[in-house]
Amino acid sequence: xENKVMLxxxxxxxxxxxxxxxxxxxxxxxxxxxxEGDFVTVIGGNGAGKSTMLNAxxxxxxxxxxxxxxxxxxxxxxxxxxxxxxxxxxFQDPMMGTAADMQIEENLALASRxxxxxxxxxxxxxxERAGYREMxxxxxxxxEDRLSxxxxxxxxxxxxxxxxxxxxxxxxxxxxxxxxxxxxxxKTAAKVLEITDRIINERKLTALMITHxxxxxxxxxxxLIMMHEGRIIIDVCGEEKQKLTVEDLLGMFxxxxxxxxxxxxxxxx
Amino acid sequence: xxxxxxxxxxxxxxxxxxGIMAVGVYITFRIxxxxxxxxxxxxxxxxxxxxxxxxxxxxxxxxxxxxxxAGIVAGCVTWFFHVVLGxxxxxxxxxxxxxxxxxNLKIMGGANVAVxxxxxxxxxxxxxxxxxxxxxxxxxxxxxxGALYLFFGTEIGCAIRATGCNGVMSRAQGIxxxxxxxxxxxxxxxxxxxxxxVLCQYxxxxxxxxxxxxxxxxxxxxxxxxxVVRKIGKNFALKLAGVFAGSVIYxxxxxxxxxxxLDTDLLKMLSALLVALFLGVPYLKKQLGMKSSxxxxxxxx
Ligand SMILES: Nc1ncnc2c1ncn2[C@@H]1O[C@H](COP(=O)(O)OP(=O)(O)OP(=O)(O)O)[C@@H](O)[C@H]1O
Ligand SMILES: [Mg+2]
Numbered sequence: 001x002e003n004k005v006m007l008x009x010x011x012x013x014x015x016x017x018x019x020x021x022x023x024x025x026x027x028x029x030x031x032x033x034x035x036e037g038d039f040v041t042v043i044g045g046n047g048a049g050k051s052t053m054l055n056a057x058x059x060x061x062x063x064x065x066x067x068x069x070x071x072x073x074x075x076x077x078x079x080x081x082x083x084x085x086x087x088x089x090x091f092q093d094p095m096m097g098t099a100a101d102m103q104i105e106e107n108l109a110l111a112s113r114x115x116x117x118x119x120x121x122x123x124x125x126x127x128e129r130a131g132y133r134e135m136x137x138x139x140x141x142x143x144e145d146r147l148s149x150x151x152x153x154x155x156x157x158x159x160x161x162x163x164x165x166x167x168x169x170x171x172x173x174x175x176x177x178x179x180x181x182x183x184x185x186x187k188t189a190a191k192v193l194e195i196t197d198r199i200i201n202e203r204k205l206t207a208l209m210i211t212h213x214x215x216x217x218x219x220x221x222x223x224l225i226m227m228h229e230g231r232i233i234i235d236v237c238g239e240e241k242q243k244l245t246v247e248d249l250l251g252m253f254x255x256x257x258x259x260x261x262x263x264x265x266x267x268x269x
Numbered sequence: 270x271x272x273x274x275x276x277x278x279x280x281x282x283x284x285x286x287x288g289i290m291a292v293g294v295y296i297t298f299r300i301x302x303x304x305x306x307x308x309x310x311x312x313x314x315x316x317x318x319x320x321x322x323x324x325x326x327x328x329x330x331x332x333x334x335x336x337x338x339a340g341i342v343a344g345c346v347t348w349f350f351h352v353v354l355g356x357x358x359x360x361x362x363x364x365x366x367x368x369x370x371x372x373n374l375k376i377m378g379g380a381n382v383a384v385x386x387x388x389x390x391x392x393x394x395x396x397x398x399x400x401x402x403x404x405x406x407x408x409x410x411x412x413x414x415g416a417l418y419l420f421f422g423t424e425i426g427c428a429i430r431a432t433g434c435n436g437v438m439s440r441a442q443g444i445x446x447x448x449x450x451x452x453x454x455x456x457x458x459x460x461x462x463x464x465x466x467v468l469c470q471y472x473x474x475x476x477x478x479x480x481x482x483x484x485x486x487x488x489x490x491x492x493x494x495x496x497v498v499r500k501i502g503k504n505f506a507l508k509l510a511g512v513f514a515g516s517v518i519y520x521x522x523x524x525x526x527x528x529x530x531l532d533t534d535l536l537k538m539l540s541a542l543l544v545a546l547f548l549g550v551p552y553l554k555k556q557l558g559m560k561s562s563x564x565x566x567x568x569x570x
Contacts, residue, residue, distance in 0.1 A: 058441070084443040097441070099434040102427070110431055113424060114443040119422075123427035166442070 005257030006071055006206045007034040007174055012056050013065035014049075014230075026052040028230035030066070034174070034208070039200050041217040042210045044227035044251070050210045053096055053227070057208075059083045071173050088205075090160060090180040097163030100152030104143060104162065107245030108132045111166035123226045135165055139195060157188035161195050168199045175200065175207035182212060193220065214246045228257050273528045278399045280524040284517030286394070286471055287404040287486060290464035291494070291516045292413060292509060294487030297459040300421070301433040301450060303351075306362030308461045308487060310369030311343040312480030313461025316469035317376040323470075328367045329391045333466045340462025343369060344454035351454075352447050373477055381476040384469060394471040402471060409467070410513050415458070418506040429453050482537050488542045490516035492547040 014027040044050050056063050057070075067076045071072045075083050079256060091097050098107050109124035109132075129147060129181040137144040139161050141152075151159060160180055167175060177196065181189035196221060200207050211217050217224055221239035224244070233256040236244065278370035290312060297305040315336035343365055350361035374380065386395035394402045419428045431439045432449035439446050462482070470473040494515025498507050519540075526533055 079445075081443055083447045084441050089441045089443075091437070096339050096435070096437055099431045099438055106427060110427060110439075110442050110444070116443075118428050118444070119426040120423045120425060123424050221495045251301060264405045 001245075003035040003037050004071075005033055006036045006038070007032070007057070008069040009033075009053075009057070009066065010069070011066035012053070012063050012068070014052055014056055014061075015064050018064070026230055027056060030056075030231055032225070032232060036206055036208055037204050038223055039205075039207045039221035040209070040223045040225060041221045042208055042225050042227060043212070043214060043217045048227040049230040050227050052230075054089075054178050054210065056090060056209065057174070058087055058176060085170075086173040088170075088172035088175040090163045090167050090175075090177045092179040093180050094156035094159040094163070094183055094210065097166070098151045098159050101228055102151060103148045104136070104151055104154075105129060105132055105147040107162065107166060108169070111169045114170045118234070130154070136162075139165065155188075157192055159186050160184065160192050164192070164195060164199055168203055168205065171203065171205075173206065175205045175209075177207065177209040179210050179212060181216075196220075214249055218242075218244050218246070218249070225258070226253060228253075232258060273524075276524050277521065278403060280520045281517050282394075282396075282399055282402050282406055282471065283523075284520035285307075285403070285410055285513060286464060286468050287520065288410060288460050288490060288513035288516035289413060289467060290483060291487040291512045292417070293457040293461035293464065293488035294416075294439070295509070295512050296453055296486060297490050298462070298488060299433075300430055300459075301453040303358045303433075303450070304362070304484070305344075305347060305454060305457060306359060307343055307347045307365045307369070307454075307458055308362075309480045309483050310373065311340045311458045311461045312465040312483045313373045313475065313477060314339050314343055314369050314376070315465030316479055317373045317382065317465075318462070318477035319466035320382040320469045320475035321376055323384050323389050323392070324382065329389075329393055329470070333463060335366070336466035337459045337463045340465075341349075341455040341459040343462065344456070344458030345376055345451065347458070348451045348454045348461065352450055362403070369404055370477070377475060377477070380478075381474055382469075382488060383474045385473045386470070392470045394467050394468035396471055396473065406467075410524075414506055414509045414513075421505060425449075425452065472562060482540070485537065485540050485544055486516075486519065488544045488548075490519050493518050496547075 009030055009032040012027045012030040013025070014033050016022075016024045016026055030049070030053060032053075042050050042053075055061070057068055059075070059078060063076065065187070067074055069075070070086055075086075089097070102110075105124055105128075109128060112128065132147060133144045136147075141161055143158060143162065150163065154162065164180070180196070181192050183193060193216060196209070199205070207221070209221065218241070222241065223235070224241050225232050226234035226249070234252050290308065293303075294308060295563050297303045318339045319332045319336040322335055323329055327335075346368065347361050347365040350356045350364055351358050356364070383549070384392065386392040386397055397401070423429060428439070428444045429449045429452055431442070431444060432446045434451070436446050439449070465475075465480065468479065491512055492509035492515065494513070497514050497518070499509035501507060523533070523536060526536060
């Protein structure tokens with residue numbers, strides 16, 4: 001039985017600097033359907049439109065064409081902060097996902113109230129702390145004893161792990177990860193990826209994960225898509241994906257992209 | 270010397286009054302991360318509203334509430350320019366400030382209005398009773414610190430802090446950052462106007478020029494205050510108390526300059542340089558740090 005459709009992108013168009021010499025069609029009639037529980041890795045060269053696709057979903061700006069339907073609801077014209085209720089996001093820049101001047105527990109408290117009406121009730125209740133401590137101890141990064149430390153003092157890997165926790169906290173319908181391990185050293189990146197896998201599997205989240213590392217793209221998730229010039233040019237899933245090798249991918253890419261591959265070294269990792 | 274010591278209670282009173290204003294500046298500058306120049310106008314707006322209402326027989330406390338409300342409106346105007354029209358925050362503040370110049374003249378019906386405590390009953394803060402004013406000012410400061418401490422610990426308060434700290438993250442966490450900026454700017458300018466209302470009572474008049482350079486005085490107080498309390502602790506209430514302390518220190522220095530018969534005209538120059546210095550040093554440190562770490566990386570290779 002096919003799982004229900006969680007995300008449906010139809011004919012998404014996004015142009016930057018429209019009407020100028022710098023006009024750039026970043027998304028060119030993009031279609032994508034995700035089913036509940038899909039964990040999709042996204043690869044593609046620099047400027048292929050991967051981040052733009054995630055921004056179209058999260059609502060950083062209005063798209064120029066097409067519709068975004070999340071779990072049956074058309075969110076195409078919903079402002080960013082309202083969509084966030086359904087979305088969990090982790091960014092490439094570890095500074096981006098947390099509030100540096102606020103404590104770890106305050107960041108978690110904000111995340112636990114995502115989508116709830118903000119009132120004059122206390123920003124964090126005493127009873128919440130035990131839960132946060134437990135969540136943090138599951139990360140295995142020693143953060144559970146540092147609840148009242150400012151997030152700005154954490155390392156990049158710790159901040160990304162915390163951001164993941166915050167993103168997953170309110171059971172998002174969709175988790176959006178934009179090269180969230182790219183700024184980390186290899187060891188930390190592996191650790192954060194492991195946490196990512198665990199969180200997605202435990203909570204059965206639907207996720208889109210952009211990566212520049214083809215091995216990671218093959219090793220994680222149940223489906224892999226490759227983008228090129230604002231469209232999806234390769235889409236493999238299930239067993240076919242598991243059997244993929246990096247060489248296969250490179251071959252498929254140069255075929256699909258029409259021999260342009262030699263210019264697109266960025267896709268190599 | 271007696272003369273100098275005798276002037277100290279007055280300096281402390283001025284410091285506490287301007288400290289209220291500096292707390293307003295702290296909210297925009299340190300919490301919302303916006304340098305809001307509206308305050309140069311909203312100090313006088315608060316004073317003008319309060320003075321005009323009092324001479325028309327309105328209760329002083331009601332007049333102060335009205336001043337607070339007028340400041341809130343001023344903050345909303347700056348928010349409109351900045352958030353709705355997309356004008357950079359500094360310019361949005363300057364535009365409102367200029368509008369307030371005209372508004373303040375219209376409210377006062379001239380360049381100044383006298384509200385002598387001799388003439389009007391019920392005036393709470395006055396130079397003629399420095400001791401009594403100091404008590405009221407201490408109470409006012411304590412109430413403001415307590416109220417803001419509680420407010421910034423609420424869900425809304427936390428959302429405002431998050432907005433100032435990281436807008437992208439805040440929106441990703443479902444916070445309407447536009448609304449939070451509105452609340453912050455309104456609250457800040459309300460408090461600044463309240464300071465103006467207290468000041469006009471204390472000095473016995475409201476004057477079109479009374480807010481000139483308020484932003485710099487406020488920033489100086491914030492910076493001095495941070496330096497004072499940094500060693501003691503990180504509690505938010507303590508930081509707010511530090512802003513009052515910073516302002517009091519500023520006015521004690523001012524009194525000293527007056528007493529030594531130094532040129533008080535230079536004081537604004539000195540405050541501006543002090544603010545430039547304190548804001549510039551962290552930046553320069555970072556620049557130098559970056560250079561040396563780049564050098565280190567190159568050496569490593
Ligand atoms: N805000 C913007 N203004 C102008 N052009 C933009 C903007 N954002 C993206 N673009 C352009 O759109 C195209 C797609 O960019 P996007 O960031 O989606 O690529 P990407 O696939 O994420 O690449 P990378 O692997 O480098 O992150 C690029 O040509 C980029 O220059
Ligand atoms: Mg990108």
